[in-house]
Amino acid sequence: MTEQTHYGILAISRHTESEWNLLGKWTGLTDVNLTEKGKREAGQIGELLKDLQFDAVYTSEQKRTHQTLEGILSGSGHSEVSHHKSSAINERDYGDLTGKNKWEVKEEVGDEAFHGIRRGWNHPVPGGETLQDVHGRVVPFFDAEILPRLQRGENILMVAHGNSIRALIKHLEDIHEDEIADVEMAFGHVLLYRIDQAGKTTSKETRHIDTTPPHA
Numbered sequence: 683m684t685e686q687t688h689y690g691i692l693a694i695s696r697h698t699e700s701e702w703n704l705l706g707k708w709t710g711l712t713d714v715n716l717t718e719k720g721k722r723e724a725g726q727i728g729e730l731l732k733d734l735q736f737d738a739v740y741t742s743e744q745k746r747t748h749q750t751l752e753g754i755l756s757g758s759g760h761s762e763v764s765h766h767k768s769s770a771i772n773e774r775d776y777g778d779l780t781g782k783n784k785w786e787v788k789e790e791v792g793d794e795a796f797h798g799i800r801r802g803w804n805h806p807v808p809g810g811e812t813l814q815d816v817h818g819r820v821v822p823f824f825d826a827e828i829l830p831r832l833q834r835g836e837n838i839l840m841v842a843h844g845n846s847i848r849a850l851i852k853h854l855e856d857i858h859e860d861e862i863a864d865v866e867m868a869f870g871h872v873l874l875y876r877i878d879q880a881g882k883t884t885s886k887e888t889r890h891i892d893t894t895p896p897h898a
Contacts, residue, residue, distance in 0.1 A: 689884065690832030692875040693731060693839045694847055696867045697750040698723045706783050710776035716749045723870055724750045726891040728757020730872055737836040738764045740828065742772040747841045754841065770823035773843035777810025801863040813862065817849040824850055832877040854883050869893050
């Protein structure tokens with residue numbers, strides 16, 4: 683008789699629209715609330731996950747992930763889930779750029795530098811973190827805290843941020859640092875990774891809601 687393989691599912695959601703997302707500002711570690719649109723879309727994301735039962739949930743320390751989680755759990759019909767908060771999956775610290783309008787910065791620095799700041803692997807930000815820095819805290823936390831639970835066959839939901847998620851995607855999919863700039867975690871998307879007992883990613887599924895504004 684062959685040994686049965688158990689798979690844990692890692693569901694990853696970006697927080698939904700925050701007040702500073704709406705204004706086009708680099709938010710980083712600034713603690714801002716979701717917009718009403720963000721709260722509504724969090725519930726819609728939850729509806730995508732009704733078929734899954736989660737053993738634990740992980741969020742960053744920022745309240746926009748907590749508010750997103752609240753909407754997801756409400757929309758999915760799940761409420762009693764162990765919730766863990768960690769600074770390891772906080773958003774990237776944008777340093778001197780925090781609070782500045784992204785599109786005004788783009789006009790100032792040009793397309794190439796802007797793309798490097800926004801998506802690059804190790805593009806410096808005065809007073810802030812690079813994606814490589816974020817990777818350096820996200821991956822050890824994942825390997826120590828979340829991966830063993832997935833290897834035991836548990837289902838885990840992580841609600842985090844664009845950059846902390848991109849750092850983990852790089853790890854899970856073994857994406858080269860030269861290619862990570864092409865990877866984006868869009869609003870309204872949920873990634874589902876199946877992880878086997880050896881800790882290997884065996885499949886990936888994407889689910890998403892429609893985030894198109896009405897009458898767009």
